Amino acid sequence: MATPPQPQQQGAGPYNPYGAPVPQQGGPGGPWHAGPQPHGAYGTYGAYGAHPEPGRYGCRLCGAWPAAHATVRGHQGLIVLMRFLSLRGPFCRDCGLASYRRMSSDTLWQGWWGPLSLFITPVTLLMNLGPRASFRKLAPPTGGYRPALDPGKPLWRRGPVLLFLTPVLLVLLGIPALIGIALLVGDDTPTLSVGQCVADEWDGKHLRLRVRDCGSPKAEYRVSKRPKTSADGCAPLDRITGSDYGAMGSTLACLTPLPK
Known part of the structure; x- marks a missing residue:
């Protein structure tokens, strides 16, 4: 004979894995007292992480706080097509820096392969500087339900950035070097009057x-x-x-033979 289902308590709904109580600052139990929390936007572990109290948001990736609302963007140029990527916060300091970097x-080596992407990529990189500044101002993350992401190496120490900066530095350093060589070597023709x-x-x-004395x-x-x-x-x-394309301008001169 089948066992009848157990009666549910009045007001109890179906099991909700995100309805467990979360740490809350303040209260009679101290700063980390875990008391009963109301179900709702600020009392559960939702898609955006833990919310310790109304008005405070947890990181969407690890649940830690403090967290900043920001959107990190990326771009991929596909020669003819292109993709606009974005990852919306809130993020704690470590997860935000990891996502930004x-x-x-990825944008530094994937974003240039298209005519319009040549202009969109630098704009995307500049737009990411705002979220980066917001993440760096945050305190170390605490109270998450999982470890925060490792930010890893700074952006300027990563391989794609070095590959991108190398030709840029060569161009920036090469132009003054070429001008200096042209000034040093230049045209062998003296400046004549x-x-x-x-x-x-x-x-x-x-x-x-x-140049010689005309009486010589x-x-x-x-x-x-x-x-x-x-x-x-x-x-x-x-x-x-002479020439009209020398480093110091035109060195052209018309030389009339002297009578002997």
Whole structure:
């Protein structure tokens, strides 16, 4: 004969795994007194964690508090398509920093693969700085129903960030280096003025122009014109020297042969 079901107490509902009492600050039992808690938004372990008292929110991942309401974002560029990712809080300090670092790190190597993603990715990374600042202001997490996430290495020490920063640093450092080399090496043609006299002289490796006194027998040419561009041209028998793309600007000069 089947055993009849036990009568339920008046007012008791079906078993609710999230209806267990949670620690609450204050009260007659001390700061960690676990007394009966009302069922509802602030008295249960719900999808957003433990709520020790009305108006205080627990981390959605571990239930610890204090927690900050913030949304961490990510982006994936898929050449033609793209994905916008987001993870909404509240988060405690450790879970929030772990989520920020993971999603930002993934965005740094997944977010550039598309025309629009080239512009969306830096905006996404900048938007994550606000939640990061909120998480860093929080006290260490306490009272959770599971351990908080390990924040791990700082973002700037992670592999994707180093891969991203390396070409950026090379570009930023390479531009001044190229300018410096151009200034040091530059164009071998001296800066000439109209009326000066020059001569070709061998320096052991190359034939170079050197300024000479116009009365010297070594003088071979007189500077008759300083065109701004090569399109301006020189007289038919003149020799043109220099360039109009040097590091210091145009070094063009029209050299008229001196009579011998």
